[in-house]
Amino acid sequence: MLKIKNLHASVGDRQILRGVDLEVPTGEVHAIMGPNGSGKSTLSYVLAGRDGYDITEGEILFDGEEILDKPAEERAALGIFLAFQYPLEIPGVATMTFLKAALNAQRKARGEAELTTPDFMRRVKGAAEKLNVTQEMLRRPLNVGFSGGEKKRNEILQMALLEPKLAILDETDSGLDIDALRVVSDGVNALRSPKRSMLVITHYQRLLDHIVPDVVHVMSAGRIVRSGGPELALELEAKGYADYVGAAA
Amino acid sequence: MAAVQETVDQVRRIDVDQYKYGFVTDIESDRAPKGLSEDIVRYISARKNEPEWMLEWRLDAYRRWLTMNEPTWARVHYPKIDFDDLYYYSAPKSTKGPKSLDEVDPELLATYEKLGIPLREREILAGVEGASDRRVAVDAVFDSVSVVTTFKEELKKAGVIFCSMSEAVREYPELVRKYLGSVVPVTDNFYATLNSAVFSDGSFVYVPEGVRCPMELSTYFRINEKNTGQFERTLIIAEKGAYVSYLEGCTAPMRDENQLHAAVVELVALEDAEIKYSTVQNWYPGDKDGKGGIYNFVTKRGDCRGARSKISWTQVETGSAITWKYPSCILRGDDSQGEFYSIAVSNGYQQVDSGTKMIHLGKRTKSRIISKGIAAGRSDNTYRGLVSAHRKASGARNFTNCDSLLIGDKCGAHTVPYIESKNASAVFEHEATTSKIADDQLFYCMQRGLSSEEAVALIVNGFVKDVIQQLPMEFAVEAQKLISISLEGSVG
Numbered sequence: 134m135l136k137i138k139n140l141h142a143s144v145g146d147r148q149i150l151r152g153v154d155l156e157v158p159t160g161e162v163h164a165i166m167g168p169n170g171s172g173k174s175t176l177s178y179v180l181a182g183r184d185g186y187d188i189t190e191g192e193i194l195f196d197g198e199e200i201l202d203k204p205a206e207e208r209a210a211l212g213i214f215l216a217f218q219y220p221l222e223i224p225g226v227a228t229m230t231f232l233k234a235a236l237n238a239q240r241k242a243r244g245e246a247e248l249t250t251p252d253f254m255r256r257v258k259g260a261a262e263k264l265n266v267t268q269e270m271l272r273r274p275l276n277v278g279f280s281g282g283e284k285k286r287n288e289i290l291q292m293a294l295l296e297p298k299l300a301i302l303d304e305t306d307s308g309l310d311i312d313a314l315r316v317v318s319d320g321v322n323a324l325r326s327p328k329r330s331m332l333v334i335t336h337y338q339r340l341l342d343h344i345v346p347d348v349v350h351v352m353s354a355g356r357i358v359r360s361g362g363p364e365l366a367l368e369l370e371a372k373g374y375a376d377y378v379g380a381a382a
Numbered sequence: 383m384a385a386v387q388e389t390v391d392q393v394r395r396i397d398v399d400q401y402k403y404g405f406v407t408d409i410e411s412d413r414a415p416k417g418l419s420e421d422i423v424r425y426i427s428a429r430k431n432e433p434e435w436m437l438e439w440r441l442d443a444y445r446r447w448l449t450m451n452e453p454t455w456a457r458v459h460y461p462k463i464d465f466d467d468l469y470y471y472s473a474p475k476s477t478k479g480p481k482s483l484d485e486v487d488p489e490l491l492a493t494y495e496k497l498g499i500p501l502r503e504r505e506i507l508a509g510v511e512g513a514s515d516r517r518v519a520v521d522a523v524f525d526s527v528s529v530v531t532t533f534k535e536e537l538k539k540a541g542v543i544f545c546s547m548s549e550a551v552r553e554y555p556e557l558v559r560k561y562l563g564s565v566v567p568v569t570d571n572f573y574a575t576l577n578s579a580v581f582s583d584g585s586f587v588y589v590p591e592g593v594r595c596p597m598e599l600s601t602y603f604r605i606n607e608k609n610t611g612q613f614e615r616t617l618i619i620a621e622k623g624a625y626v627s628y629l630e631g632c633t634a635p636m637r638d639e640n641q642l643h644a645a646v647v648e649l650v651a652l653e654d655a656e657i658k659y660s661t662v663q664n665w666y667p668g669d670k671d672g673k674g675g676i677y678n679f680v681t682k683r684g685d686c687r688g689a690r691s692k693i694s695w696t697q698v699e700t701g702s703a704i705t706w707k708y709p710s711c712i713l714r715g716d717d718s719q720g721e722f723y724s725i726a727v728s729n730g731y732q733q734v735d736s737g738t739k740m741i742h743l744g745k746r747t748k749s750r751i752i753s754k755g756i757a758a759g760r761s762d763n764t765y766r767g768l769v770s771a772h773r774k775a776s777g778a779r780n781f782t783n784c785d786s787l788l789i790g791d792k793c794g795a796h797t798v799p800y801i802e803s804k805n806a807s808a809v810f811e812h813e814a815t816t817s818k819i820a821d822d823q824l825f826y827c828m829q830r831g832l833s834s835e836e837a838v839a840l841i842v843n844g845f846v847k848d849v850i851q852q853l854p855m856e857f858a859v860e861a862q863k864l865i866s867i868s869l870e871g872s873v874g
């Protein structure tokens with residue numbers, strides 16, 4: 134599903150990604166771990182098509198197609214979803230309105246009919262209940278005044294509605310207490326499917342107790358420096374990132 | 383070959399002849415010569431068959447105007463207007479316009495297309511010569527004529543007077559004499575005084591005591607009867623306990639050969655009466671270099687003359703090259719209330735200096751100001767507001783919220799609040815914010831599948847929501863669409 138080859142990205146003269154190689158086959162869940170500042174979020178932004186990065190080398194193939202020259206909204210319509218580490222606030226726009234606008238924009242881009250309001254409401258209701266997202270929350274402006282946990286639940290709700298092929302979760306566990314972590318992880322696990330791939334970015338191993346990955350990668354200084362099975366996460370938890378921070382320098 | 387030559391000659395002959403003897407004479411009889419003088423004022427009054435008192439009123443205004451200077455305090459810049467180089471009276475048909483849609487600014491046409499305006503109406507809006515005559519001759523008109531007739535009958539049953547100002551001067555002289563200039567005095571300001579001398583036409587509304595006007599009154603029904611010209615004059619009176627909601631304007635951008643527009647609107651609310659006045663103003667802002675747009679210098683004021691009366695102004699301003707406009711409320715009656723809800727969008731080279739004045743005279747008077755300015759392109763957007771409490775206005779309260787949103791980094795937003803209080807018990811609250819649409823917000827929306835333009839529209843609609851909610855339903859939907867269109871191309 135996703136193939137990243139020798140990806141180099143920089144902002145100004147600062148090189149952040151220095152040759153990322155990564156392959157995520159369809160249906161698999163991969164985790165990326167690594168010290169702060171190693172380039173994990175940058176990788177997720179570059180995958181999603183955020184402006185402001187110079188891609189100096191490398192390629193990103195999604196379902197065999199080069200996507201680097203596609204704008205963010207086209208990549209979204211192709212099925213790439215990013216759950217943000219820091220979800221943005223949009224004052225005055227009800228969460229429900231935003232969800233509908235997003236879903237219909239993607240459907241339109243794919244040549245599908247827009248959903249009728251009752252049809253849409255039914256889908257939202259189903260997904261929201263599973264994530265403990267209340268109707269009251271859906272009426273509030275998007276992410277405005279939401280607690281950390283509410284924001285993250287709202288990200289997963291969007292993922293559930295948009296049904297992406299590839300979901301990238303950037304530090305979805307940060308700022309969550311243990312109960313909230315369970316709700317969010319259950320939500321993510323419910324979306325695991327043989328047709329969907331996931332890239333779970335995290336600094337801590339604890340998320341991977343709940344969302345058990347098929348493969349774990351370690352990122353350091355803008356590169357994937359090691360890959361292994363779920364046991365690699367436990368090893369990192371025990372030893373810390375000291376080795377990799379050293380390797381980066 | 384010969385036939386062709388003959389045709390050419392014939393056309394040439396007709397052309398010359400008509401120019402010399404036909405059309406020009408016609409036009410001359412329908413249009414006063416350029417410039418302003420007592421004679422022109424007399425001419426205007428005579429053309430409208432006005433009574434002597436109306437003429438005297440105009441002349442008085444004209445003489446006072448001669449002693450006044452153009453104000454310069456607003457944050458707008460434009461070449462000096464030569465008031466002797468303008469026409470002050472032209473009958474509707476004589477205005478020169480483009481010969482066909484081919485001669486109209488393509489940007490303007492694209493906007494009509496997006497708003498879904500039928501072809502024939504596009505011609506009228508763009509001022510294509512003869513377009514409105516054709517309309518009279520063809521189909522659609524029969525519908526709208528009958529709609530207008532039913533509409534008028536229903537109003538009559540309720541006792542509401544809704545007619546053109548010219549008609550009111552002739553048919554309801556006592557009302558006009560009593561109220562005209564009673565809110566905006568003849569000498570109020572340079573443009574209002576000019577308007578008083580030469581006003582072309584406008585609406586007159588009178589709602590009798592205790593009557594709730596059975597429908598929204600819309601200029602749409604009146605403007606189609608007759609082009610009102612550049613010096614519009616409107617007067618609305620709500621008697622004790624009456625209620626009326628009035629809609630002015632149209633979401634389609636109007637093109638007009640008259641670059642200067644100086645309208646005056648006066649509202650009078652007596653005891654327990656309420657007037658809601660909503661405007662969507664979308665005059666031609668000029669081409670992409672800012673050329674040819676309308677200068678809009680308006681004086682709008684409401685007088686809450688009776689106790690517990692209420693006046694609320696709601697405006698969505700997206701058009702004009704220059705907007706100079708401060709719909710205001712004089713809160714004279716005890717416990718009266720004034721409201722001002724405004725969205726002012728500027729893009730390209732537009733300049734907007736708009737706001738309100740809330741003058742608290744009576745006890746326990748309340749006012750509320752919600753202003754949302756959106757600046758994009760190279761435009762300048764200024765909110766200018768005055769809230770004042772006079773000695774007797776004990777317990778007066780005001781709440782002002784003034785937000786600006788910037789799109790891009792070549793535009794400007796400015797907030798100029800003036801607050802004066804001569805009564806210690808008055809409570810005035812003022813909140814102001816300036817924000818930018820952050821790249822991160824746009825990216826977040828685009829990651830979810832929205833295009834950058836859809837993302838801007840969504841964020842902007844969220845920003846203006848509090849004001850949009852004040853508009854009548856069908857206006858609200860159109861206004862949202864209009865705001866999005868006005869901001870197209872402002873990012874990326």
Ligand SMILES: Nc1ncnc2c1ncn2[C@@H]1O[C@H](COP(=O)(O)OP(=O)(O)O)[C@@H](O)[C@H]1O
Pocket residue numbers: 144147149167168169170171172173174175176
């Ligand atoms: N827009 C930017 N401009 C300059 N430096 C940046 C920018 N974005 C990220 N960086 C830098 O790149 C490095 C990687 O950042 P990031 O991708 O956020 O790491 P992580 O998510 O792994 O903590 C950090 O040193 C960070 O300061």
Ligand SMILES: [Mg+2]
Pocket residue numbers: 173174175218304
């Ligand atoms: Mg990060």
